[in-house]
């Protein structure tokens with residue numbers, strides 16, 4: 001039993017990361033129908049930037065948090081300005097290809113600057129995990145889950161009550177009419193990229209502190225992708241929840257079947273779910289009326 | 291108060307399809323002007339150009355000018371045009387179907403300062419009290435008539451000076467159409483609006499209008515004050531269907547859309 005519970009908890013902790021990244025995919029997809037394949041790389045890049053700050057400041061927590069915020073906003077902003085905006089008016093597919101190119105670019109540049117080996121994040125404490133009901137829990141994992149919960153609530157409230165959040169949903173539903181309401185779609189894209197970079201950055205810094213910082217962080221983006229599909233691609237909260245599901249499925253597969261199947265478990269899940277619900281678990285089914 | 295003037299406009303899609311050719315029209319402050327014409331005449335194209343949303347469809351104003359209150363709309367982004375005081379109720383209502391009624395209406399006030407939005411929302415509910423019980427419902431599940439009210443309320447949120455309506459009668463029962471047109475007439479007075487009304491339902495449109503223009507294949511073929519148009523033999527024959535003789539001439543062009551839209555009120 002405690003083996004099972006340990007697997008579930010480990011799954012939730014990884015799943016929260018997937019969920020955060022998946023939210024980033026969904027936010028961008030929602031407003032622009034673009035799948036940003038550089039999501040994992042953006043997370044890695046921001047974590048590396050914060051790492052450089054941590055190295056020079058002896059891991060001051062405050063400055064690291066500040067570095068994450070500043071670099072996320074900067075990265076989101078720059079990508080929107082120099083990758084997304086020049087592609088406006090081009091087929092969506094071209095922009096998706098651009099994000100793949102961007103992913104490769106970020107990976108190479110990061111390898112040039114920070115090298116190919118993982119490091120321990122400076123200031124990351126090696127505290128003893130505590131045990132509840134036989135489950136080994138690292139304090140930072142609890143922080144991750146709390147941050148995950150807080151971001152879910154914040155994003156949900158933003159999309160529900162803030163006029164810009166409502167405009168994002170409106171644009172997902174009909175972009176031209178959204179323009180007719182006075183929404184600047186360009187500005188909305190920028191918001192989406194910045195918010196999704198910010199969430200990725202937060203996920204990245206937490207991952208780096210719990211595990212390590214290294215080039216393999218970029219792969220988490222692809223591992224999180226099934227969560228977005230499962231959640232329904234344009235459902236932000238759905239993607240977040242689906243992240244947990246994928247995390248737990250992966251962890252249980254790794255624990256009971258074989259560690260080698262872990263990585264494909266998420267993709268097997270979406271294969272089955274999509275057969276039954278092609279629009280994902282929480283995706284918007286088109287309303288057909290009048 | 292601002293006047294809309296379209297001068298010798300020519301509009302192309304994809305640089306190849308000419309949808310509007312040499313069209314001039316004006317909507318003076320407080321006036322209701324209707325724009326009539328069959329399918330494909332170019333009515334919606336003109337409204338889209340005025341609202342600055344030709345971009346997504348690769349349309350372009352190639353000649354002439356669009357002015358509002360003496361300012362050219364040609365180089366303006368759609369959001370600036372909304373801020374300048376022009377709102378549109380698009381053809382087929384185009385609600386954000388998965389948003390609630392209230393969210394739809396709020397979206398119309400996107401350009402308003404946040405502090406004014408709540409108050410304006412209350413005013414919209416006063417104009418359309420029937421919407422109040424439905425405010426938290428998903429807009430896509432409302433009836434056609436209710437959806438049209440949401441669409442009009444949404445456009446009014448921005449406190450426009452000029453309201454453009456693209457075929458508000460489309461797909462609605464005659465009784466509901468009558469209510470909508472009454473509302474339009476009331477709104478002009480209550481809100482001090484100018485209205486540019488696109489319709490295929492010629493009689494009911496001319497009855498509320500001061501002036502009318504008839505568009506055929508992208509050109510203005512008739513214009514004049516509403517009374518004159520209602521009485522003119524050509525309009526009676528082609529647009530009001532009063533001539534029952536077998537000689538249907540250009541009515542043949544119109545046949546295909548009688549399946550989709552009602553022609554007579």
Ligand SMILES: Nc1ncnc2c1ncn2[C@@H]1O[C@H](COP(=O)(O)OP(=O)(O)OP(=O)(O)O)[C@@H](O)[C@H]1O
Nearest residue numbers: 303307309327328329330331332333334335336347
């Ligand atoms: N996106 C587009 N690309 C190319 N041509 C278009 C486009 N939209 C409309 N057209 C063409 O422009 C002309 C005018 O179309 P428009 O939609 O303005 O007509 P309309 O008067 O509004 O007709 P309806 O009564 O059917 O709404 C038509 O010949 C149409 O085929």
Ligand SMILES: [Mg+2]
Nearest residue numbers: 333334335381
């Ligand atoms: Mg039309």
